[in-house]
Amino acid sequence: MKRQLHLNLFFHSRGHHEASWRHPDTSPYALTDIRYYQDLAQRAEAAKFDSVFLADQLALGEDVAQAARTWLEPITVLAALAVSTRHIGLIATASTTYTEPFNLARQFASIDHISNGRAAWNIVTSWLATAARNFGGAGQVTHDDRYARGEEFMAVVKALWDSWAADAVLDDRASGLYADSGGIQPIDHRGDFYRVAGPLNMPRCPQGRPVLVQAGSSDTGRRFAARHADAVFTAHMEKATAQEFYADLKSLARAEGRDPGHVLILPGLSPMIAATAAEAQRLAREVNELTDAEVGRKRLSNRFGGHDFSDLPLDRPLRPEDFPDPATVQAARSRTEVILNLVRRDQPTLRQLLGYLAGARGHYVIAGTPEQIADLMADWFNDGAADGFNVMPPLFPQQLETFAGEVIPILQRRGLFRTEYEGTTLREHYGLDWPQSRFDAAVWASAAPGR
């Protein structure tokens, strides 16, 4: 079959633009109203998106007074979305640093059962320093320690998901046998961070294991993604860095003995769309004018591990020396490099940089016509920069509707995107293999697709 785009819809506030929540055209729902999430997921499903995605942070943002950045706990939301949608994949973020693997394995296995095989976990190690203080820590866990713990966490959750054979449940009323205990095995994990006996207290889930998504971009993060991720989210401000990332991650996946076609690379894309380019730019300016430079300054400081930018003038061109060395940053190192590359290339003023970051926090932002957006997507897809996109509409639901109604039909006409769902699971939408467990792989392969 012809290779096609994979599209994920990233939920965020009333849109990905920092000022979206103030814009008169965005959704009237409260950000704690489940109907808001259901509405977006149903629109995305009608447009045949592969999946929807909920990010998460384990601390309240310091800018809550001027920025609408509150949301419901993502795994809980997935349970509600699982019963209000039928086809679309459901991705929630959860942390390896501040969760126990047994809890997490149960929660995602449950979502996979509730949704009949549509669950995915976005694995994060949680870079936010303020999160550590909500879990008894004095300060941030270092980048290396977070990934070391994450690696062991993955071994435990995979073993737990694999601790039941696919056919272990007999449910045989006549013989009185509920389960074949030979198909349920402990995991007896003893490592540096975790001791977990297992097995999981739940039968194998419909997808075998939930789909795994990851978004690390540092060297350690990329190697982690190459080992574990079925799909990788990433942020780029130019095609050249997206191509470099794409080639690197595919070759890392190959080096791990994996099929690079089964590690999908989905860069963020935040398009402001209108019938003419001039109108799209006018809309983008209108939303930009609602932003608050001081919110942006605080957010930039957070990105750089709390570095103080308060003395930097807003209107002088920036220099790399205005920023701390990314190698010393314990937070999300890769995004700091994205920002520094932009500073080196364009020498924006602080005001201009904050304006750009307000669009979608360092992801690719574009204002244009539906044809221009579709052309850009096709170009990245055909030129080694993307297998699809993490779509980040700046205004919800208005810009999602425009994307769904105007851009997707162009992609479909060009044969680049599905017109109907062909499978029932997210694994099928993404074209992934079925994971084999330690139990009989042949039995699993014949049992899985029909479930």
Ligand SMILES: Cc1cc2nc3c(=O)[nH]c(=O)nc-3n(C[C@H](O)[C@H](O)[C@H](O)COP(=O)(O)O)c2cc1C
């Ligand atoms: C699209 C996207 C979504 C992300 N969502 C989250 C999130 O919800 N929570 C979080 O703590 N980190 C999130 N991250 C950050 C990554 O998980 C990762 O920590 C970051 O990219 C830095 O990578 P590194 O640790 O390899 O430097 C996201 C990154 C991207 C590109």
